[in-house]
Amino acid sequence: DADVTQTPRNRITKTGKRIMLECSQTKGHDRMYWYRQDPGLGLRLIYYSFDVKDINKGEISDGYSVSRQAQAKFSLSLESAIPNQTALYFCATSDLGKARSGANVLTFGAGSRLTVL
């Protein structure tokens, strides 16, 4: 099984629908992140979490919400999906202990491709 698992891998939905993307990890990492990837724009950070009680907004959090249900689970919700939220979404994790030494190496899931019609 993958260290970082994202579900669903692909989803097509309609404008106005509520969508949840789920992420679970077996690496025991403290930190979890949600990024979106758009052609020509690279990866942009949506939200990140350092532990269950610590949630932080990234650069493009508007229209999104997150929930850290447990150390291993971090879900991303779109309350009312719109077409410009069509993108490839990535969940990533990193180890706080290593980050303290300055090395914040992210481990990525395989991505969730979302299309909003």
Added chain:
Amino acid sequence: SQELEQSPQSLIVQEGKNLTINCTSSKTLYGLYWYKQKYGEGLIFLMMLQKGGEEKSHEKITAKLDEKKQQSSLHITASQPSHAGIYLCGADITGTASKLTFGTGTRLQVTL
């Protein structure tokens, strides 16, 4: 505007040729990370650089961080079809190691 600029945006090289991808920041790079992404898939970590002037190599890929810690290059020697994909640089530009900012990516195609 993008905090991390990558160049070129795309690259087509013949198998066996060398190539270089650049990642430039207007801010100090406290940690610079290179990732590779196969089309439509997740990102695979390649290398991390922290010290000015640092250079690391893995197989035929060499990454360098300049002395001023504002630019990094990724060099591939004798490219192979397996090198094809999207290369992204990610950086800690806050100095807190709390999150990474990514460049726009460089799409590499290797022709036979």
